[in-house]
Amino acid sequence: MNTPIRVLVAKPGLDGHDRGAKVIARALRDAGMEVIYTGLRQTPEMIVNAALQEDVRVIGLSILSGAHNVIVPKVMELLRGKGMSDVIVIVGGIIPDEDARNLVQQGVTQVFQPGASLDGIAKCIREACGGQHDAI
Amino acid sequence: MAKADHPARKFESSSGIPVEPFYLPGDDSLNPPPPGQFPYTAGIHETMYRGRLWTMRQFSGFATPEETNRRYRYLMEQGQTGLSVAFDLPTLMGYDSDAPEAVGETGKCGVPVSSLEDMEALFEGIPLADASVSMTINSPAAPIWAMYLVAAEKQGADLARLSGTLQNDILKEYIAQKEYIFPPRPSMRIVTDTIEFGARHTPRFNPISISGYHIREAGSTAVQELAFTLRDGVEYVEWAIARGLPVDSFAPRLSFFFNAHNDFFEEVAKFRAARSLWAKVMRDRFAAKDERSLKLRFHAQTAGCTLTWQEPHNNVVRTAIQALAAVAGGTQSLHTNSLDEAYALPGEHAATLALRTQQVLAHESGIAAHPDPFGGSWFVEKLTAELVERARGLMERIDGMGGMIPAIERGFPQGEIAAASYGQQKKVESGETVVVGVNRFAGASGNGKPLETLRIDRAAEDAQCVKLRRLRAVRSGEAVARELGRLRRVAESETNLMPVLMDAARAYATLGEICSALADVFGRWVETPSV
Numbered sequence: 190m191n192t193p194i195r196v197l198v199a200k201p202g203l204d205g206h207d208r209g210a211k212v213i214a215r216a217l218r219d220a221g222m223e224v225i226y227t228g229l230r231q232t233p234e235m236i237v238n239a240a241l242q243e244d245v246r247v248i249g250l251s252i253l254s255g256a257h258n259v260i261v262p263k264v265m266e267l268l269r270g271k272g273m274s275d276v277i278v279i280v281g282g283i284i285p286d287e288d289a290r291n292l293v294q295q296g297v298t299q300v301f302q303p304g305a306s307l308d309g310i311a312k313c314i315r316e317a318c319g320g321q322h323d324a325i
Numbered sequence: 326m327a328k329a330d331h332p333a334r335k336f337e338s339s340s341g342i343p344v345e346p347f348y349l350p351g352d353d354s355l356n357p358p359p360p361g362q363f364p365y366t367a368g369i370h371e372t373m374y375r376g377r378l379w380t381m382r383q384f385s386g387f388a389t390p391e392e393t394n395r396r397y398r399y400l401m402e403q404g405q406t407g408l409s410v411a412f413d414l415p416t417l418m419g420y421d422s423d424a425p426e427a428v429g430e431t432g433k434c435g436v437p438v439s440s441l442e443d444m445e446a447l448f449e450g451i452p453l454a455d456a457s458v459s460m461t462i463n464s465p466a467a468p469i470w471a472m473y474l475v476a477a478e479k480q481g482a483d484l485a486r487l488s489g490t491l492q493n494d495i496l497k498e499y500i501a502q503k504e505y506i507f508p509p510r511p512s513m514r515i516v517t518d519t520i521e522f523g524a525r526h527t528p529r530f531n532p533i534s535i536s537g538y539h540i541r542e543a544g545s546t547a548v549q550e551l552a553f554t555l556r557d558g559v560e561y562v563e564w565a566i567a568r569g570l571p572v573d574s575f576a577p578r579l580s581f582f583f584n585a586h587n588d589f590f591e592e593v594a595k596f597r598a599a600r601s602l603w604a605k606v607m608r609d610r611f612a613a614k615d616e617r618s619l620k621l622r623f624h625a626q627t628a629g630c631t632l633t634w635q636e637p638h639n640n641v642v643r644t645a646i647q648a649l650a651a652v653a654g655g656t657q658s659l660h661t662n663s664l665d666e667a668y669a670l671p672g673e674h675a676a677t678l679a680l681r682t683q684q685v686l687a688h689e690s691g692i693a694a695h696p697d698p699f700g701g702s703w704f705v706e707k708l709t710a711e712l713v714e715r716a717r718g719l720m721e722r723i724d725g726m727g728g729m730i731p732a733i734e735r736g737f738p739q740g741e742i743a744a745a746s747y748g749q750q751k752k753v754e755s756g757e758t759v760v761v762g763v764n765r766f767a768g769a770s771g772n773g774k775p776l777e778t779l780r781i782d783r784a785a786e787d788a789q790c791v792k793l794r795r796l797r798a799v800r801s802g803e804a805v806a807r808e809l810g811r812l813r814r815v816a817e818s819e820t821n822l823m824p825v826l827m828d829a830a831r832a833y834a835t836l837g838e839i840c841s842a843l844a845d846v847f848g849r850w851v852e853t854p855s856v
Contacts, residue, residue: 203430205415205503208543208630208746214856215747228854229503255669255781259429280810283668285778303634303667304763307754 194318195245199227199236201264202256209281210251216307217249222314233263240268240276247314252282257292265296277317281305339588340546342711346702355706356603360696362654364604366597367710368655369620373696374687380658381683382459383623386411386436387670390446392781393436397451399673405680407658408744411435411461411670412446412469417504419465419840432785434670435461439789440835441795444472452492454482458489458660459534459624459658464506466493467515468839471826474527475734490580490624493519496557496729500738501543503852506840509730515822517564522823523573531580533561534624540738541584542630544746547595548712550584552719553729553738555602559720560729562611572611576618585651585659586628587643593699594708596654599623602713602720624762625651626660632667636762636769640664645682653693653699659683669778736855737756743856793835800833809831809842816846 198214200207207229214226225243227236228255240248252260268276280292282302289300298317301310329835336344360368370376383405386393398409413435415427421439422431431437438444462469470491477487480488495512498505504744505512516533523532536581537554544552558579565575603621607613627647632640641664650690661679663671685722687693699705726732733739752758759765808829815825829839 192651203420203426204434205505206543207503211743211856212544212747212750214752215743218856224856226854226856229853237357255433256428256429285668285780304760307750 193221193223194247194314195225195243196227196247196249196314197227197236197240197243197245198249198251199231200229200251201231201233201236201260202252204252204254205229206253206254207251209253213249213251213281213307213310217257217311217314220311223312233260233265233267236264237267237271237273241271241273245276246318247277247279250278250280250282252280252284255283255313257282257284258288261292261297262295276281277314279309279310279313279317281310338547338591338708339586340548340591340712340715342591342708344704348707350703351707355710356505356701357597357706357709360495361620363608364601366601366622367697367700369600369622373655374652374693375696378687378693379652379656380407380457381405381680381687382407382409382457382658382660383676383680384409384461384626384660385671385676386413387779388432388436388781388787390436390438390443391449392785394447394451396644396673397447398523398678399681400676403555403677403680404684406460406675408451408459409660410461412462413437414504416465416469416836417462417800419468419506419836419844421793421835421837422786424794424837427584427786429786431789432781437789438469439793439837440796440833441472441475442792442833443828444469444476444830448476448480449596452482453477453480454486456489458485459492460489461492463492463495463498463502463504463838464512465494465836466491467519467822468830468836470519470532472830472836475827475830481696484527486529487527488529490534491519492536492582493533494536494557494582496560496733497539497554499733499850500540500553500557501545501742502539504557505850507847508850509733511562512850513564514542514732516561517568517842518821518823520561520565521568521570521577522821523578524570524644528578531578532575534580534582535561536582538582538584538626540675540742541586541628543742544630544749545742546745547586547588547591547653548715548719549738549741549745551595551599551602551712551716552723554583555599555606555716556604556720556723556729559606559610562607565726566611572607572613573615573618576607576611576613577615577620581621581623583623583625583651583656584628585625585647585654585656587647588633589646589650590699590705591712592647593654594712595622596625596651596656597697597700597705597709598712598716599784601709602716607610618766622657624660625654625656627651627662629662629666632664633760633763634667634670635767637664637667639762640667641678644679645686648682648686649690649692652686655697665778669780672777672779674777719721728788736853740855796833796835804832805829805834805838808834809838812839816843
């Protein structure tokens with residue numbers, strides 16, 4: 190039997206608009222993944238610690254406030270510092286194209302902009318996990 | 326031939342109310358009395374927009390108080406008739422611009438106001454005695470209002486003549502928008518303090534705007550928007566009455582704020598239903614006598630969540646249809662969204678186009694000539710009655726839980742909204758709900774992105790932090806400490822907080838210092854995460 194992919198869905202920053210994060214969490218759960226939702230106002234430190242403790246393969250960050258250029262690099266830096274560079278990071282939110290390219294250069298697997306499909310996000314996670322979740 | 330519609334397509338409103346192929350004259354009891362008569366289904370005034378057009382009030386704020394002040398003056402030169410302040414996230418959460426929590430967020434989603442100095446800069450050259458100013462602020466509404474009132478006093482304005490609206494609706498923060506600081510009960514005490522202060526000192530100012538907008542944006546149905554908003558309204562009235570205020574001393578100044586969403590006829594019916602539900606609640610539940618206590622006045626904003634990133638010019642069309650529903654539904658004031666809002670805060674060109682959309686409706690479409698243009702439509706009357714019925718049922722369920730605070734504590738409205746929102750997204754995924762340019766008719770060339778979007782650079786944040794450091798150096802630290810000490814003591818007592826908050830504002834205590842002093846007494850609210 191496949192081991193389900195474990196995903197941490199996190200909502201960093203001060204913004205409280207959690208509709209997107211909650212919809213993604215439900216959709217990934219329906220797609221057979223194990224989802225841990227952090228709740229609101231998580232600092233990069235809290236997110237990386239939760240990822241470590243929960244032993245997740247994937248971190249999904251939902252950011253609508255425009256603070257992504259400060260928050261995401263911090264998360265990537267903390268992951269590197271803890272030797273967790275193999276954790277897959279995806280970002281969803283209102284992220285301009287130029288910023289999205291920069292975030293990918295910093296190691297983010299994919300940035301999902303408004304209108305992205307739930308199926309597309311689940312597929313991206315499965316591909317990025319490259320079948321490693323198929324351990325016996 | 327055109328491709329057949331989605332096979333699963335059911336004909337129903339966005340809230341799941343069945344839509345029949347046609348309607349026949351039915352129950353005469355569905356036909357409401359004329360506009361201006363109880364329960365005001367057809368409108369709160371007899372003549373509506375013939376007497377006075379709705380207020381065109383575009384929500385705006387970004388970067389710094391000085392830059393936002395320039396945008397306000399520009400919008401007023403373009404014919405906007407009311408101001409509406411969008412605060413940034415640190416301000417909405419009660420943090421100063423230079424707090425560690427504010428890094429990267431200052432000036433991004435709105436304007437930062439950390440002290441009286443910022444408030445004065447925001448309204449520099451705008452006489453507050455003559456302006457009508459709406460402020461979208463909730464958990465820190467009381468200290469921000471205190472700064473506003475002091476700024477107005479310093480301009481020489483008479484508080485009794487000030488007109489405007491404070492959003493100040495904390496309940497929908499726990500339910501939907503999640504910008505809360507303190508737990509529900511102390512928060513309700515603060516809101517009640519503002520309602521009481523308003524009833525005594527600022528009789529022309531709306532101390533609260535009870536908001537369904539954010540509930541709908543979080544993914545609720547129209548029925549849930551109606552029921553949760555009006556039930557929140559009931560809660561505020563109960564708290565004010567428990568404070569000892571006679572209902573007719575404050576109820577005429579309660580105002581509402583609804584979403585104008587896509588489903589045109591359901592939205593028109595929703596605004597009509599809201600008026601009729603509220604009038605009956607106020608008469609039957611609270612024995613209000615003053616006609617003004619019975620009349621639901623509201624602001625509407627077109628639905629931000631319907632704006633698409635793909636083919637953004639289509640957003641102009643969506644916004645125009647939603648705005649038409651708000652006007653046909655009898656709104657008192659309106660914000661129309663800008664086409665670029667799925668990308669960023671509005672640029673000047675997009676903001677002007679949004680205002681022009683309202684002006685075309687007001688002056689070219691003819692809609693303003695009739696108070697209730699869809700009244701008497703067998704379809705709209707039936708939809709209105711159905712919405713009243715369903716919303717009343719949901720309000721009664723919350724009564725059964727002991728009111729809105731226990732309902733919030735057990736996560737009831739939050740869970741209902743999350744379930745509705747996921748259901749809607751699945752319909753978009755399956756194609757049952759069509760989003761033009763996204764899941765149907767996508768991929769047209771030449772209908773691409775807007776030419777320019779507003780970018781807020783870090784310079785705004787840096788400028789704010791420098792200004793704040795300078796303020797802390799020049800003000801009297803002793804006076805600030807004294808006022809913050811008094812604030813803590815008043816917070817522990819049952820005395821109204823507004824006068825001491827105004828004294829703290831006069832001493833240039835910052836928003837962060839004030840909210841932190843209040844949190845020392847009231848604690849901070851943390852939501853248990855649930856999906």
